[in-house]
Amino acid sequence: GAVVSQHPSWVICKSGTSVKIECRSLDFQATTMFWYRQFPKQSLMLMATSNEGSKATYEQGVEKDKFLINHASLTLSTLTVTSAHPEDSSFYICSAPRGYNEQFFGPGTRLTVL
Amino acid sequence: GDSVTQMEGPVTLSEEAFLTINCTYTATGYPSLFWYVQYPGEGLQLLLKATKADDKGSNKGFEATYRKETTSFHLEKGSVQVSDSAVYFCALSGQDASKLTFGTGTRLQVTL
Numbered sequence: 720g721a722v723v724s725q726h727p728s729w730v731i732c733k734s735g736t737s738v739k740i741e742c743r744s745l746d747f748q749a750t751t752m753f754w755y756r757q758f759p760k761q762s763l764m765l766m767a768t769s770n771e772g773s774k775a776t777y778e779q780g781v782e783k784d785k786f787l788i789n790h791a792s793l794t795l796s797t798l799t800v801t802s803a804h805p806e807d808s809s810f811y812i813c814s815a816p817r818g819y820n821e822q823f824f825g826p827g828t829r830l831t832v833l
Numbered sequence: 834g835d836s837v838t839q840m841e842g843p844v845t846l847s848e849e850a851f852l853t854i855n856c857t858y859t860a861t862g863y864p865s866l867f868w869y870v871q872y873p874g875e876g877l878q879l880l881l882k883a884t885k886a887d888d889k890g891s892n893k894g895f896e897a898t899y900r901k902e903t904t905s906f907h908l909e910k911g912s913v914q915v916s917d918s919a920v921y922f923c924a925l926s927g928q929d930a931s932k933l934t935f936g937t938g939t940r941l942q943v944t945l
Contacts, residue, residue, distance in 0.1 A: 723876070725876075751931060753931075753932070753933075760937075760938075761937055761938070762922065762935040762936055762937040762938055763877075763922070763933075763935045765932065765933070765934075768932070812876065812877070814877075814933075816931040821879070822879070822931070822933060824869075824876040824877040824878070825876050826874075826875055826876035827876055
């Protein structure tokens with residue numbers, strides 16, 4: 720089946736630094752990718768829709784200057800958490816749709832901000 | 834807007850017990866419904882889906898039936914195994930077929 724990878728799988732950084740997370744579709748092209756945030760014991764919260772060749776679409780309440788999204792190619796989207804703070808610590812997951820009503824999820828990236 | 838409500842966990846069962854995880858939804862139109870499973874340390878995987886009323890999705894012994902009259906999509910399995918221990922998410926996609934709305938997830942722990 721289709722595979723979506725994320726890198727890194729986990730990252731620890733100091734407060735105030737920026738962290739980039741990559742999401743790749745390995746065997747299919749994705750003009751759209753989605754970024755989610757998952758809090759402990761809670762559901763996935765959609766943060767934004769990454770669009771190849773155009774600006775990302777952010778969900779209400781998500782700071783676009785804080786969470787920079789770049790869809791560089793048909794197989795790569797990046798999420799950069801800028802000036803990270805401890806409250807940004809979370810599990811970040813990307814997904815890419817293929818076909819009708821089929822989403823493939825990456826394994827997630829655990830971010831810990833000290 | 835669209836929403837999904839799942840029963841809170843954790844659910845702890847003995848091996849070979851019957852499993853039901855309740856899921857109800859609110860959506861306009863005719864959403865597609867999904868169950869995703871997240872095994873420890875792994876990403877979400879599609880378990881099963883149903884795209885219209887009265888459809889039954891099934892996979893790996895799990896089943897769920899799309900009930901429009903009760904706006905439900907309960908997950909069932911007749912005999913769980915230890916390897917079924919995971920977090921199960923109910924989800925729907927509405928008018929924008931590529932966007933998913935998730936429930937809060939239900940952790941299942943199966944013991945010997």
